[in-house]
Amino acid sequence: MPHDHHDHLSPSGHPYRPDDDHPLTYWQQMEIAIRELLIEKGVTTAAEINAQIDAMDSRSPANGAAVVARAWTDPAFRDALLADASVASRDMGFDIGPMKLIAVENTADVHNVIVCTLCSCYPRNLLGLPPDWYKSRAYRSRTVKEPRKVLAEFGVNLPDTTTVRVHDSTADMRYIVIPARPAGTDDWSPDALARLVTRDSMIGTGIAKAPESV
Amino acid sequence: MAKQEFIRVRRDMPPGHVRTPAYLRGKTGWIERTLGPFPNPEQLAYGHQAQSLPLMRVRFTMAEVWGADAPYPDDTIDAEIYAHWLEPAEPPNAP
Structure with a gap:
């Protein structure tokens, strides 16, 4: 089996780093909840939010x-x-x-x-x-x-x-x-x-x- | 600098959304320029009717903020402080 001996090493020979996946934080959940509410209530739209993100990403x-x-x-x-x-x-x-x-x-x-x-x-x-x-x-x-x-x-x-x-x-x-x-x-x-x-x-x-x- | 008008940041520690850094409270500086008026963030943050206030850019010396033994006492820190946080003051280290 190829992984028997070197589970802790990547094919490049370096150790794997643990994933940094983690559950959403409190504030991440709050941001999603408020964003969804603003869209549901018709205050803004998903397209407007995306356009704003694109505008910010275009600034450098x-x-x-x-x-x-x-x-x-x-x-x-x-x-x-x-x-x-x-x-x-x-x-x-x-x-x-x-x-x-x-x-x-x-x-x-x-x-x-x-x-x-x-x-x-x-x-x-x-x-x-x-x-x-x-x-x-x-x-x-x-x-x-x-x-x-x-x-x-x-x-x-x-x-x-x-x-x-x-x-x-x-x-x-x-x-x-x-x-x-x-x-x-x-x-x-x-x-x-x-x-x-x-x-x-x-x-x-x-x-x-x-x-x-x- | 002798002709400057000196002002002191109030030493208060009120609760709530305050944009006056704690490390500058009680410190004396001079007005670099006047800005605004801007709505008071201490009211704005809670959705209250916000008073329009002048905003001052206040310049402090490192000696005033961190003490006379600051390694570069004449370097400066500028910060924006709302007018209601400022009171008239004597020059720092006045005899």
Whole structure:
């Protein structure tokens, strides 16, 4: 019998990991119950819910990267973005719904990083869903207490001359960081520059990629 | 920073849906910018008629929030705090 001796190993020779299937949690059951009730009562339809899920899934950090690249290349847009990021993003053509957005700019002297200590507020309507670590208790609690240690763990080591500004997204606003534009990109087009802008650089846990990396 | 108007977050610990982080209650900062008005989430969360309130972005130093021995005392934390949580204050560490 082929499985007699190596039940605990996969054909690749690695141990099997246990399935992580588990019964629905309380809140998963509540979500299903409320969704089904809203459909039964005619408040919404399954098609509307699917359309909303599709709209959210279609949003990605590429939207934010385009906004950042334009801010790097268009001084009037940069000023508008810093004055009211919701209006500037909408004017650029992004459907961000009712989201109220603030853009904060990294400079030679200031590094910004975004966290939501109370829950997981994130500019989903522009950048899509947040990374799992953004919602973790460790990230949420440590970023306000020891931001430079957290940033160092992400590979961002800042000199003592840089001021770190942590933004705790506690209420109605959402935040995007405009990372510093990499040196040596003076003649780059906005489309090319956008490829240097990572999701993490717009949270503040990363910096824009080096030009030679793309 | 000398000319700033300082404000303190109330030290209260009321029950319910409160969006004022506990770690900032009792701390003194200054207003970075004023936003809103927005409906009070403490009423909105329970389906009550919600009062419209100014929302302040308040900036705190690490020294104020975590103590003078914070490794980078001049780094800052900004948070959005509803106006009814704020009261006038003297500058932190005033002689």
